[in-house]
Amino acid sequence: MVAPTTPAEIGGIGHSVQRKEDARLIEGQGNFLDDIDLPNTLHMAILRSPLAHARINGIDSEAAMALDGVLAVVTGDLMDQHGLAWMPTLSGDTQAVLATDKVRYQGQEVAAVIATDPYIATDALELIEVDYEELPPITTPQQSLEEGAALIRDEKEGQTDNLAYTWETGDQGATEEAFAQADRVVTLETHYPRSHPAPLETCGIVADVNSVTGQATIYMTSQAPHAHRTLFAMVAGLPEQNIRIVSPDIGGGFGNKVPIYPGYVVATAASLLIGQPVKWVESRTENLISTGFARDYYMKGELAVTDEGRILGLRVDMLSDQGAFYSDAQPTQFRAGLFHVVTGSYDFGAAHINCKGAFTNKAPGGVAYRCSFRITEASYLIERLVQTAAYEVGIDPAEMRLRNFIQPEQFPYETATGFVYDSGDYPTALRTAMDEVGYEDLRREQAEARAEGRLIGIGIAHFTEAVGAGPSRTYDIAGLKMIDSAELRVHPTGKAILKLGVKTQGQGHETTFAQIVAEVLGIPANDIKVEHGDTDHTPYGLGTYASRSTPVGGAATAVVARKLADKSKKIAAHLLEAADEDIELASGVFSVAGSPDRSVTIQDVALAAYTNLPEGMEYGLEDVTYYDPPNLTYPYGSYIVVVEVDPDTGVWQVQRMVALDDCGVRINPMIVEGQICGGLTEGFAMSAMQWITFDEDGNCIGANFMDYLVPTAWETPKFELLATEVPSPHHPIGAKGVGESATVGSPAAFVNAVIDAVAHLGVRNIDMPVLPDRVWAAIDEAS
Template structure:
């Protein structure tokens, strides 16, 4: 196959045969195993640590504590948000599950057993669990390790025009306001985090196999933390069983495994269990939001005002561009033509696990999209207008693109009303509303929820965005062998998205060769160009663009070589897929395979052409790309039990040009399941002592096939005008758009019972309490 279209994923051949290679499959001679001792307290001082009994265990090779790392200058490591995080706790623990000691043993069972032999004396401190009280004068200071720190404040950040927004609110006919919680959720990838570190004391070379979404960033950070020269570090990210943002950060155990290998002289493996993954690795969301939407009496939306309290846990580790510490900066106004907007965000420390990953959303866009879509439904209820009609009155039209939103970002392209109409037609909206009226008469509660979202993906441009000072550009290197077979090396890292297929299709599209003749290399810093990895739907918008440009450069170089081979002027050649031929004489030409051979042969090449057939590109995107979609969810609610059943879900997505529709649809299916999980069941809750109540899949529920309906998909294609392929990206869209559709549907079902709003997750208990007029705060066992 050449070019774009449906085709089976190339990587699936090894996966369906059980031939994938994951970090836990790595076996090295003399390899040791490790385990982490974690704090049982959310907040406590460490008065002493006695490792004598553990070190005496016959199979234990090393025990590391914070004091040991402090001697090496490794007690603290930088985070992606310019904070610092303890590798192993030295002064005190700041969240339940924080790393306190690291045991290296001959097998993983002995390493785990030895944890019980370590005696740690803790002095418990009062925990700060509720972000709403984190800035109170009488609460403990969590980050007293920071010089001069006297409170739990992290940052204040704002976007938009506060004065212009306030003026529009003063003149508005109608204002709706709502406090909302987007609760803490977890990416919960199928494969947990893990690492194998192998330090060679003779060569000084460090090789690390890691479950990484960003191998090059991990290499650089490991160099900064350990002091090992970066060119002596090789990070290999083999097959990765899902990431969803969870595998962007470096975790303390990664550093400990490196030190463990340096101390023992042997490779050290660490793989966490499911409870460790859920309780201590990077979470997402946890935003307390207040939104206000101003409108005229006829439903023309005027302005949006937002205040957010962001709970970032004990260390600020958010994987976000450093200029935008809180997100919300791209699309807080959603898909609507608002005259002004203002958003202010305050970040605080609490005694919870650190993080704030871009879990299937580009830097807090899921929260922003949820906020505006809930407000639009509340405004529709206030005005007595159908939610679809209100959206039609305010959606951006195709003539308005490129459109600069109220916070200053330029949306690239779209036809929003057409997408919404397609969703309404697909679901049979008019008939559903008629059914709803009939069933309400029989005290049956059918709900129809609409969500329209604009996503902003393809993080870059580098002038706007960086991670720990590294601009968010990515590269691609393409080389054709003398036989015409191609090798593409990319800097982004797949975690199931099908990069080996999609990127081969891009090369095939540009060069007219078969996808079977393209090998895609990724996940190895010694064999790929530098880049910041895969998250925020960066792959196709950034590295896919780099691949396209690199292939175009190969094609242009092939033209020059073909001119020498055919002894004609380069301007006399014309391109047909896979071949340069003489204009007006199509039989006189050379295939790409023949040109590749000539590039490595004795043809007298033109000036400036140095032989071989290759091309590369470091792509710095001129702008983000802005995919969008219209989603409609249909639910049935049992008011007696609070049970919600999702009956139908229609998703219309416009992600620009679709390289492989099958992969696009798979991404949408997964994202929709994510959204239903967050809306109805997923919750990382804590009790008043800071104990995590979601440490297993018995407590932290994720949706299964039983919980989701058959998805009904439709599409539009509005190419991005600045992307070489017109592609916009799709990986996170469904997770951004679907929670609001589900919640709007449940609130629509409960409207006759007087329910205006309830926070996610809409578990049966939460829905039942909302019906009783007693909203449930399930995230904290305080009220």
């Protein structure tokens, strides 16, 4: 680890500065969406379809309207009169706001009640009569693409089947050639199941549209307030200067709070029509059944390998279950997100990936749940495949990886799918993790245990992520380039305010971004206020998801701070009567080269910026930067999990979990480690229990926290964290994104560990979640 260059009282990069956001949160003074209580607020509740697929023949809302306290029942027909019954998705499809023709999944929005009280709004839902004509539901993508399957999107012009999209990348010819040269082809077919981010705070909105001035102040649980403002302007036709999105304290996002959901559109329209603020906060069930599912990829991967364990090529065929609308939150040019990183951490020349997505009668979503757009699925597949190949070739899974790693001197490294990895030292990372866990000893213990009938498994995952979208030449969402911004103003007393286009949901931006400024200018981090989330008061940016805040917004912050440092040096030269080029800045002190006793502080310079300037210089110490990253950043890690599997029950317990992460330069090690522990827990959750599934009628099983299991402190394993620090060569402070690494990398490590415990029986795959009954059945079948 690189030692900090600033003293602790300044708190620049590398210091575990305590978080500034904690003070309000530990005293119950946070300001979450549901805490916002404007005068005359009305409350909205949404009527949802109980059926997965049905035609709507009529809606009778008379009895609901008659209930005391009900102001309006909004239906699809009413929305249609304002051109708002449908809305565009982030993947170029359209999605029903309120159903007009058919319902296409259980939980779909059918009508909304606006009432004076949330209890009354919910009561009124029960008084709405909907005449449904049931249609047969399609609940798997395989069924959906069968010849003659009923058309789910019959309203969509030109749509004659249930295909949502197709996507292909890599070089098919070169890949076929690699497979022709291989000694063997190793195949793995597995399902990355439907999951849900389930942040502890659900999604919500308070829409406050002033019918006289046209000013729309929209409080929203938004990970991307600026992008949402522009989308609101485009979709609802409101003048953008009259829209102010305020994203308050957010109780976790994990991708769930990136899309615009139907409830937001209805609440805003209702506020516009009624002229009072309208609040809608999802219940947990609404959250789990209708907003923001993730994953659901059926993947077949094949590796071409030699008998020496060299990988020659990779072939992938995938089918994704999109639900009723194709609404993946991802950059325009990326139909399956950044699945390109499926080549992983390995050096081989050929890959070809074929993917298609199908509509089904399930909720739409396709959000990047704590990952950079489908990168979790990609990372999972290659790490499972490499382990499978090791068993087939007959070499140790660690050795298999070491034989195929991209070597440190090969960076920057262009993969077979055209991504250019920036930096890394993979062999050191894996060997360090192996030393920590005592890998060789564990293999001996495993063999001894087997002889006694006990099942020990050791699972490895060495992942590489691609985060920090992204360079404007390639990355946009709805046409908006994925740049981000920072605006920095130093006040006359030397204190500062930093305004960001990105938005924290718990990541600690108010602390870490201040540390970047502290590092550059030497203003103590605690003297820097960080503002974000309010579009009227922050510069434009695409928001926080896909681990892009530090790679893009953090870079903007460093660059704007350097602009102010340059101006500050000129002011210091003026104050010290020295030449500009002789001024050196370290930890907030400007001194003359060779005469360290001649110095002024950043606080002196800040005052001079408003009082005593060199001739011709503009007053003030303030600037803004819009940062267009030259490349993504590529954090990586080596994770090793040890499990013991009970052969009689299939229950598995994590004995150890060693996680080495390299995210380049760590701004605040305490916060980085906190994010890694959280991410590992979500990775464990996906491998062990989190699962949104459906019965054959399309009923969602997993509609509350009793059926959709997220880990408590009791199940959550303990983690041993390690770090290496290879900086990103192109990022201004050498940092890479980290918030999602552990969620991306760890599921394969947990599953590989369970498989490793039973691999000698011939077991090669158990789909996630690796439930005890599945493990037991796999053992039973193998023996």
